[in-house]
Amino acid sequence: MPYLSTAAIQGAVQHLAGAYPALVQSVPLPEPSVEGRAIHALKIANGSDPDRRGVLFLGGVHARELVNPDALITLATRICQSYNGNSDIVLGGKTYPASTVKLIVDSLDVFILPLVNPDGRTHVQAPSGYPWWRKNRRVNAGSSCLGVDLNRNFDFLHASGIGTSADFCSDLFKGPGAFSEPETRNVRWMLDNFPNIRGMIDVHSYSELVLHPWGDDDTQTTDPVQNFQNPAFDGLRGNPGDGVYREFMVPEDRDWFVNAGNALRDAIAGVRGHSYTVEPAVLLYPTSGTSKDYSYARHIVDTGKAKVFGYTLETGQEFQPPDAEAAQIIDEVCAGLLQFCLSLLCLVESVAADALTDVELDGLRRFHDDVLARSPVGQRYLAQLVRHAPELLDGFAADEALRSSFVELLRAAGPVLSDGEGETVSKDLAGRADEFLKDLGKGRGRSALGRTIRQLRADLKVFPERTVRQGLEELERERPAP
Numbered sequence: 001m002p003y004l005s006t007a008a009i010q011g012a013v014q015h016l017a018g019a020y021p022a023l024v025q026s027v028p029l030p031e032p033s034v035e036g037r038a039i040h041a042l043k044i045a046n047g048s049d050p051d052r053r054g055v056l057f058l059g060g061v062h063a064r065e066l067v068n069p070d071a072l073i074t075l076a077t078r079i080c081q082s083y084n085g086n087s088d089i090v091l092g093g094k095t096y097p098a099s100t101v102k103l104i105v106d107s108l109d110v111f112i113l114p115l116v117n118p119d120g121r122t123h124v125q126a127p128s129g130y131p132w133w134r135k136n137r138r139v140n141a142g143s144s145c146l147g148v149d150l151n152r153n154f155d156f157l158h159a160s161g162i163g164t165s166a167d168f169c170s171d172l173f174k175g176p177g178a179f180s181e182p183e184t185r186n187v188r189w190m191l192d193n194f195p196n197i198r199g200m201i202d203v204h205s206y207s208e209l210v211l212h213p214w215g216d217d218d219t220q221t222t223d224p225v226q227n228f229q230n231p232a233f234d235g236l237r238g239n240p241g242d243g244v245y246r247e248f249m250v251p252e253d254r255d256w257f258v259n260a261g262n263a264l265r266d267a268i269a270g271v272r273g274h275s276y277t278v279e280p281a282v283l284l285y286p287t288s289g290t291s292k293d294y295s296y297a298r299h300i301v302d303t304g305k306a307k308v309f310g311y312t313l314e315t316g317q318e319f320q321p322p323d324a325e326a327a328q329i330i331d332e333v334c335a336g337l338l339q340f341c342l343s344l345l346c347l348v349e350s351v352a353a354d355a356l357t358d359v360e361l362d363g364l365r366r367f368h369d370d371v372l373a374r375s376p377v378g379q380r381y382l383a384q385l386v387r388h389a390p391e392l393l394d395g396f397a398a399d400e401a402l403r404s405s406f407v408e409l410l411r412a413a414g415p416v417l418s419d420g421e422g423e424t425v426s427k428d429l430a431g432r433a434d435e436f437l438k439d440l441g442k443g444r445g446r447s448a449l450g451r452t453i454r455q456l457r458a459d460l461k462v463f464p465e466r467t468v469r470q471g472l473e474e475l476e477r478e479r480p481a482p
């Protein structure tokens, strides 16, 4: 099957919105492309709780990278079919049970902008066009060279010139200013207009990479003064490895990027064994003006904005793989992006929300944000939770007694969890947690989940007579991060 045309992608968006009106909304973007094409995103969601988080997937920023818009349309279609038909999504060796897809649709707003750059794709696919065109189709005044590299046009160190060009004819032409292009302004509009978006993946080709910030220089987590907003370092960025300048990131965000990136990588590997590499984007080459750095930097520039964990996924091993290979890459993209949805959900909340009070839920959220997410060991627990999410959700769905004993345990642990500083864990509570884990592990002895449960039961032994925070610190001393 050939790649979808620009018109077919727009048609698919409208078709999905028409075929699944309860799940899918077409989101018209405010600006047409340079050549006047309308651009639409999709929102897939059931329900409208104001606390829901959102995720944004972008495709087709670079015109010649043809497979990714098709992958995003396929992902949207599979989510809708699974939700409506209560069927699993099977992706080679990786399966997402219907219960997992239902959880995603019921608790997350999934935004998909499958084709950011329709003019570029149209040119690539036209018989008289150029198949390796990368940029949009802006007419550059005074030059016969068209186009701006949209993934160098976002407002992150745009003036620095790192990994960009001011030459109209370059494939890396960054444009006359940040957000000079309607196509990038549409992406900004998505982030502004849907402030519940907490994660963004811009899907590109190629190289089998999962790239996270920073892209301009090496990352460090100790010196906040070295940051992209500090003009004292202008001209010194963009030379990784020199130790002169390294971009600051708080350690818990660095850990989150790595953990969620690893979960995404493992999900992709489950399809057919291709192991993508998770790394800071600068290791590929230094850049400025990219979507992932911009989306993550927004909350640093303006503390009123939400933190968005932005990634670039580089799929496959060529720009335009043949059909059979493209189909496999599409499965890999679906697997990785579904896993990323799970990374953005609070699974515990999702399983227990209808059984807990608002006060209990608020306590859990504070425990998550203030204790678990700030501890290296806590981050590893969260990563395991995400990794095993499909199996755990299926387990709870199939065994109501297990789910209710989990909810009772959460309720009993409430005072200890919501106040990580104060109350210590009693022997009785630790014993109840151990009983629950034993039940959860039944019949899973040899699986990866079984191993995780055994580790958790061993870890539990340090908690009695300590606060949760002290217990996590003790574990960190015993088993420092590799």
Ligand SMILES: [Zn+2]
Pocket: 062, 065, 151, 204, 205
């Ligand atoms: Zn690209």
